[in-house]
Amino acid sequence: xxxxLRTLFxxxxxxxxxxxxxxxxxxxxxLHAAVxxxxxxxxxxxDFNLDERQFAEIQRLHENYAPSCEEHCRMIQEAIQxxxxxxxxxxDDLVAAAEAERTLQQLRxxxxxxxxxxxxxxxxxxSPEDGKRYLALVLPKIAxxxxxxxxxLKLEGRPQH
Amino acid sequence: MGCGxxxxxxxxxxxxxxxxxxxxDWRVKPPSDPGFRAAVWRRIGQQGEATWTxxxxxxxAAWAVAAVLTFSVAGVAGRALAQARVEADRETMVVxxxxxxxxxxxxxxxx
Numbered sequence: 166x167x168x169x170l171r172t173l174f175x176x177x178x179x180x181x182x183x184x185x186x187x188x189x190x191x192x193x194x195x196l197h198a199a200v201x202x203x204x205x206x207x208x209x210x211x212d213f214n215l216d217e218r219q220f221a222e223i224q225r226l227h228e229n230y231a232p233s234c235e236e237h238c239r240m241i242q243e244a245i246q247x248x249x250x251x252x253x254x255x256x257d258d259l260v261a262a263a264e265a266e267r268t269l270q271q272l273r274x275x276x277x278x279x280x281x282x283x284x285x286x287x288x289x290x291x292s293p294e295d296g297k298r299y300l301a302l303v304l305p306k307i308a309x310x311x312x313x314x315x316x317x318l319k320l321e322g323r324p325q326h
Numbered sequence: 327m328g329c330g331x332x333x334x335x336x337x338x339x340x341x342x343x344x345x346x347x348x349x350x351d352w353r354v355k356p357p358s359d360p361g362f363r364a365a366v367w368r369r370i371g372q373q374g375e376a377t378w379t380x381x382x383x384x385x386x387a388a389w390a391v392a393a394v395l396t397f398s399v400a401g402v403a404g405r406a407l408a409q410a411r412v413e414a415d416r417e418t419m420v421v422x423x424x425x426x427x428x429x430x431x432x433x434x435x436x437x
Binding site: 169171176179180186187189190191192193197199208212230280284302303306307310 | 421
């Protein structure tokens with residue numbers, strides 16, 4: 166019995182060591198560090214193997230894109246407010262409500278096109294393989310924003326920029 | 327017959343008395359050995375090791391199969407856990423990144 170327990174203990178210890186080693190070999194310390202800091206750019210740099218030049222170029226693209234992002238954001242907010250105001254004050258006017266909704270959807274589509282162009286520019290700065298992987302990660306979420314990103318925002322109340 | 331026994335009995339008693347006296351006077355004084363206890367425990371330990379080795383040898387096939395299975399499960403589980411964490415963290419970062427980029431997300435947050 167003593168030998169059985171000793172053997173089981175040794176086997177368990179060795180298995181734990183192997184499991185721990187495999188965990189560490191397959192983990193991504195830079196990614197986990199970026200998540201802890203909440204730093205999306207650090208994630209981009211680590212996960213897509215960006216060198217200094219690529220990172221600087223992508224930061225420049227983001228900075229150039231930021232004003233149009235804010236402008237789109239303001240226009241969408243105004244369209245949402247207009248639609249909601251119309252629903253509150255003139256709920257029976259279906260034509261006006263449909264028009265307000267259509268305006269909002271057009272703005273959202275314009276915004277989706279703009280952000281798609283932007284991420285394609287970002288991907289072009291990366292190596293072809295990393296760029297392809299980046300687009301495979303972000304494009305479906307941009308296309309399915311209402312199902313994949315918006316619910317998270319509504320539930321988690323993320324910080325604003 | 328009785329005459330034959332008596333003369334023999336007397337010398338025997340005498341020799342027993344002498345033996346008793348000798349034994350009473352006998353004192354054993356072995357030289358002290360400071361390493362005696364350590365040597366005993368070492369021998370006991372060696373016996374235990376040998377026994378465990380013998381146990382393992384007797385069950386080599388069973389323990390080898392158990393070791394291969396356990397190590398495989400441990401390795402696969404470690405890898406799967408790491409990958410699941412990487413995927414979850416990546417998902418978190420993609421959403422966080424898109425929230426910064428996507429005006430639709432900003433519009434929701436500012437409502």
